[in-house]
Amino acid sequence: xxxxxxxxxxxxxxxxxxxxxxxxxxxxxxxxxxxxxxxxxxxxxxxxxxxxxxxxxxxxxxxxxxxxxxxxxxxxxxxxxxxxxxxxxxxxxxxxxxxxxxxxxxxxxxxxxxxxxxxxxxxxxxxxxxxxxxxxxxxxxxxxxxxxxx
Amino acid sequence: xxxxxxxxxxxxxxxxxxxxxxxxxxxxxxxxxxxxxxxxxxxxxxxxxxxxxxxxxxxxxxxxxxxxxxxxxxxxxxxxxxxxxxxxxxxxxxxxxxxxxxxxxxxxxxxxxxxxxxxxxxxxxxxxxxxxxxxxxxxxxxxxxxxxxx
DNA sequence: TCGATGTGTTTGCATGTACAAATAAATGAT
DNA sequence: ATCATTTATTTGTACATGCAAACACATCGA
Numbered sequence: 001x002x003x004x005x006x007x008x009x010x011x012x013x014x015x016x017x018x019x020x021x022x023x024x025x026x027x028x029x030x031x032x033x034x035x036x037x038x039x040x041x042x043x044x045x046x047x048x049x050x051x052x053x054x055x056x057x058x059x060x061x062x063x064x065x066x067x068x069x070x071x072x073x074x075x076x077x078x079x080x081x082x083x084x085x086x087x088x089x090x091x092x093x094x095x096x097x098x099x100x101x102x103x104x105x106x107x108x109x110x111x112x113x114x115x116x117x118x119x120x121x122x123x124x125x126x127x128x129x130x131x132x133x134x135x136x137x138x139x140x141x142x143x144x145x146x147x148x149x150x
Numbered sequence: 151x152x153x154x155x156x157x158x159x160x161x162x163x164x165x166x167x168x169x170x171x172x173x174x175x176x177x178x179x180x181x182x183x184x185x186x187x188x189x190x191x192x193x194x195x196x197x198x199x200x201x202x203x204x205x206x207x208x209x210x211x212x213x214x215x216x217x218x219x220x221x222x223x224x225x226x227x228x229x230x231x232x233x234x235x236x237x238x239x240x241x242x243x244x245x246x247x248x249x250x251x252x253x254x255x256x257x258x259x260x261x262x263x264x265x266x267x268x269x270x271x272x273x274x275x276x277x278x279x280x281x282x283x284x285x286x287x288x289x290x291x292x293x294x295x296x297x298x299x300x
Numbered sequence: 301t302c303g304a305t306g307t308g309t310t311t312g313c314a315t316g317t318a319c320a321a322a323t324a325a326a327t328g329a330t
Numbered sequence: 331a332t333c334a335t336t337t338a339t340t341t342g343t344a345c346a347t348g349c350a351a352a353c354a355c356a357t358c359g360a
Contacts, residue, residue, distance in 0.1 A: 006258050009265055010204030017201075017268070018275045019183045019194045021287040026176035027317080028219050028294060033169045034318085044169045045346060051167075054160030062308060069178050071348045076310055078346075097308040097355045108156050115159055118167070125168045130293060133286040137171040140283045144178060181348080188349095195316060212338060221318050226340055228316075247325045247338040304359085311352070322341070329334085 025133075029125050036121035040114055041085075047118070049078055050087060050111055053103050058091055060100045069144065082107070175283075179275050186271035190264055197268070199228055200237060200261055203253050208241055210250045219294065232257070 014020065033044035052068065053059040061079070065072050079101060082088045087107035091100045103111070126134055164170065183194035202218065203209040211229070215222050229251060232238045237257035241250045253261070276284055 006204060006261060009261060010201045013197075013201045013268060014205050016272070017198070018272060018279070018284055018287065019179050020198050020201075021291050022172075022176050022179045023195070023198070024219050025287065025290055025294070026172050029169050029172045031318080038319095043345075045173070047163075048167070048170050048173070051160045051163045051170075054156060055164050060308090069174050072309065073311080073349080074347050080310090081345075095308085095356075099309065111156060111159060118163060122166070122168060128293065129168070129290045130286075133283070133290040134168055136280075136283040136286040137168065137175065140175055140279045141171050143278065143280060144175070177347080184348085193315075210338090222339065223319080223341080224317050230340095231315080245326070245338085249339065302360090305357085307354100307356075309352105309354080312350085314349095315347080317346075318344090320342085322339105324339080325337085327334100327336070330332090 025129065028128070032125050032128070033118070033121040036117040036124075037114060040110065040117065042110065042114055044121075046078060046082055046087075047111075047114060049075070049082065050103060050107055053088065053101065053107070054111060058100050058102050060098060175279065178278070182275050182278070183268070183271040186267040186274075187264060190260065190267060192260065192264055194271075196228060196232055196237075197261075197264060199225070199232065200253060200257055203238065203251065203257070204261060208250050208252050210248060 030044055033047075037044060037047060048068065049064065052064050056063070061072060061075055064070065065075055068075075079088060083090070083101070085106075086104055087110055088101045089104050091102060093100055180194055183197075187194060187197060198218065199214065202214050206213070211222060211225055214220065215225055218225075229238055233240070233251070235256075236254055237260055238251045239254050241252060243250055
């Protein structure tokens with residue numbers, strides 16, 4: 001009977017699906033960091049991009065997308081919002097297609113201010129999830145590399 | 151000098167931040183499942199809700215939110231979309247506040263059709279991430295329970 | 301040089317996500 | 331019984347995300 005088959009299927013997916021777990025933990029973790037960063041008017045999604053820009057000096061969108069496994073259109077709009085806020089600025093270059101950007105002084109100041117909040121969130125997340133998964137997240141990201149899936 | 155401090159900070163966050171890793175893996179994993187489910191016109195976010203409804207029989211929004219650590223407003227709109235598509239239907243009950251729902255015949259049929267795609271995605275995700283993290287995701291979700299963070 | 305192809309980015313569109321506030325209804329205290 | 335409080339859900343708003351398509355420019359081959 002079909003009803004039986006459905007019950008088995010839904011129980012299996014509910015009990016084993018990697019996406020279910022990953023997405024749930026992602027919501028919880030994102031909320032922890034967003035809570036901590038809220039007083040600064042900053043969200044963790046944006047902080048990540050500021051950090052990437054910070055490590056790269058001058059950041060090429062395509063390179064950030066590859067590193068972060070982030071769609072180009074998503075990055076484009078996030079960067080736009082942060083330019084509006086004065087945290088990022090574009091750099092003039094010869095290649096007319098490119099739109100490289102870097103942190104502004106404001107952006108640098110914001111990151112320095114965000115440090116304590118980040119540490120607090122990091123500590124909370126680690127305590128909640130456990131050291132094991134933190135270790136494994138690093139490994140999995142390593143496996144990923146900058147491979148393009150499609 | 152402030153520039154030095156910033157470099158240390160951004161390198162530290164880029165190298166250690168749990169949210170950076172979790173969010174990156176979440177994007178990759180979500181894309182794997184969405185790719186597999188696309189021919190069915192279904193996204194993994196919606197599949198998860200259908201599955202929850204399938205395991206529960208009659209699903210109370212508040213209970214799904216607690217189980218999935220999902221904001222009530224988010225669920226409300228996702229359910230709305232799936233009602234429109236004919237995959238879910240609300241059930242009449244005495245408590246006038248409640249809006250419990252369940253799978254329709256269409257919804258059940260869709261889940262059964264989605265099974266092979268889900269298996270394919272599950273296999274790809276496991277191969278990409280490694281068994282270690284799959285194990286740890288389960289553990290971390292277990293730790294979480296249905297605790298409300300705030 | 302010029303047209304085809306490729307690369308980098310942005311736009312149009314739909315969905316997912318959460319916070320704050322609104323709404324609606326049940327519950328509890330007096 | 332009535333009013334205050336609590337509980338369940340929806341709405342307003344803003345941002346995040348990705349696909350498909352458009353756009354802009356570079357590059358390569360004839």
